[in-house]
Amino acid sequence: MEADKQAYTLTNNRTQTSITLPERRPVQGDPAVDISRLYREASLLTFDPGFMSTASCESKITFIDGDAGILEYRGYPIEQLAQHGNFVETAYLLLYGELPSVSELTDFTDIITHHTMLNKSLYNFFEGFHHDAHPMAIMVGVVGSLSAFYHDSLDIKNPRHRDISAHRLIAKMPTIAAACYKHNIGQPSIFPRNDLSYCANLLHMMFATPCEDYEPDPLAVEALDTLFILHADHEQNASTSTVRLAGSSQANPFACIAAGIASLWGPAHGGANEAVLNMLEEIGDPAQLDRFIAKAKDRQDHFRLMGFGHRVYKNYDPRAAIVRELCKKVLAKLGDHNNPLFELAQRLEDIALQDDYFIERKLYPNVDFYSGIIYEALGIPKNMFTVMFAIARTVGWVSHWTEMMNDPQQRIGRPRQLYTGYARRQYQPLTER
Numbered sequence: 001m002e003a004d005k006q007a008y009t010l011t012n013n014r015t016q017t018s019i020t021l022p023e024r025r026p027v028q029g030d031p032a033v034d035i036s037r038l039y040r041e042a043s044l045l046t047f048d049p050g051f052m053s054t055a056s057c058e059s060k061i062t063f064i065d066g067d068a069g070i071l072e073y074r075g076y077p078i079e080q081l082a083q084h085g086n087f088v089e090t091a092y093l094l095l096y097g098e099l100p101s102v103s104e105l106t107d108f109t110d111i112i113t114h115h116t117m118l119n120k121s122l123y124n125f126f127e128g129f130h131h132d133a134h135p136m137a138i139m140v141g142v143v144g145s146l147s148a149f150y151h152d153s154l155d156i157k158n159p160r161h162r163d164i165s166a167h168r169l170i171a172k173m174p175t176i177a178a179a180c181y182k183h184n185i186g187q188p189s190i191f192p193r194n195d196l197s198y199c200a201n202l203l204h205m206m207f208a209t210p211c212e213d214y215e216p217d218p219l220a221v222e223a224l225d226t227l228f229i230l231h232a233d234h235e236q237n238a239s240t241s242t243v244r245l246a247g248s249s250q251a252n253p254f255a256c257i258a259a260g261i262a263s264l265w266g267p268a269h270g271g272a273n274e275a276v277l278n279m280l281e282e283i284g285d286p287a288q289l290d291r292f293i294a295k296a297k298d299r300q301d302h303f304r305l306m307g308f309g310h311r312v313y314k315n316y317d318p319r320a321a322i323v324r325e326l327c328k329k330v331l332a333k334l335g336d337h338n339n340p341l342f343e344l345a346q347r348l349e350d351i352a353l354q355d356d357y358f359i360e361r362k363l364y365p366n367v368d369f370y371s372g373i374i375y376e377a378l379g380i381p382k383n384m385f386t387v388m389f390a391i392a393r394t395v396g397w398v399s400h401w402t403e404m405m406n407d408p409q410q411r412i413g414r415p416r417q418l419y420t421g422y423a424r425r426q427y428q429p430l431t432e433r
């Protein structure tokens with residue numbers, strides 16, 4: 001971080017107290033006014049619903065330039081990581097700050113591979129859910145329950161314990177995700193196989209059965225790996241901020257990640273990939289596109305174009321550009337050249353990008369717009385799309401949680417409010433109301 005160069009003076013007109021607030025300069029991106037002393041020294045709060053103008057922490061993990069459409073993990077452009085890297089290598093990069101050497105990657109892969117099994121009694125949790133429970137509902141519960149199993153790594157002040165918990169979470173998420181799916185379709189869970197890569201193992205646990213083995217298709221493995229790289233982190237989004245806020249009270253990492261999964265589930269966040277497919281199926285016919293565009297623009301109508309718009313990107317989401325090309329590649333390799341949902345999605349994008357409403361508001365396709373079409377082409381059901389996102393984002397969540405726990409400035413996250421309720425009033429006995 002560069003030395004502070006600017007300062008801003010703010011006066012509380014009520015108390016006539018003035019305070020000089022320093023500017024904090026990041027390595028890249030917009031500067032921030034450091035208001036941390038504002039309340040203590042000038043009795044003033046700031047008001048920022050939805051955190052439109054708030055940098056909640058310092059972080060060295062991910063950089064986004066929303067105007068230019070740039071995303072970097074630890075300084076590496078997302079395009080380069082997606083083209084040349086793999087998901088486990090990206091996980092190491094996010095967690096430890098540097099790309100691994102050959103031996104570091106071998107060791108890390110080995111550790112992750114050897115933490116994929118679940119405690120046998122954890123499988124009883126799945127049985128407690130109704131067969132048609134949404135896999136995200138199961139996942140929130142099961143991941144939260146991990147803290148009841150791993151007492152040996154719950155000392156959050158111990159860096160070794162933090163590391164083991166991070167490994168356990170990254171390794172066990174595919175096993176939990178696949179077990180959620182198997183419970184949903186009424187098949188027995190399949191154990192992980194240590195000879196398979198991270199994504200091949202996930203596909204194996206989802207699609208093999210006790211009576212029939214399954215050979216993961218290299219195309220599906222590669223596509224999933226790329227999608228997981230793209231979803232691995234995205235700085236202080238809602239779920240990551242949830243993980244940080246939960247962790248700030250010194251809650252254990254399993255509980256924090258469960259909170260992150262719950263936040264991710266919402267359709268404004270990670271639940272959008274499932275919502276996009278539902279929307280495309282509802283539109284169905286290209287002749288209906290204009291009607292749905294009109295609905296999206298109508299303020300009286302709650303309908304929004306799912307997979308469109310982003311709080312930070314006011315340009316094409318760089319992940320969406322990669323997913324769109326990946327979608328073309330996957331469908332071509334599968335011989336599905338005229339996939340109707342992909343055709344419809346591209347037509348929708350073309351119309352929206354030429355429409356003044358979307359142009360003025362700088363609304364572009366985001367990462368979720370095309371990802372569901374790929375998942376569907378790979379045979380992954382709609383209700384598992386957000387689960388796929390959660391597996392990948394676990395890497396970002398544990399990286400942020402670890403960074404926060406190592407941050408000497410870390411303290412409990414405790415926002416204030418602008419109270420707009422009743423002024424003080426007197427209690428009335430029941431009979432007098």
Ligand code: CMC
Binds near residue numbers: 269296303
């Ligand atoms: N369709 C129609 N109008 C939209 C859309 C959309 N998808 N997104 C934003 N707008 C309009 C919104 O109505 C508002 O218009 P006005 O200025 O006239 O009131 C303006 O654009 C600004 O929108 P906002 O809701 O104030 O923006 P936000 O930063 O609070 O919300 C968002 C960002 C992603 C929640 C929102 O764009 C949205 O709901 N998109 C659809 C859901 C979606 O695709 N979510 C995935 C996000 S990326 C992956 C992830 O985070 O997991």
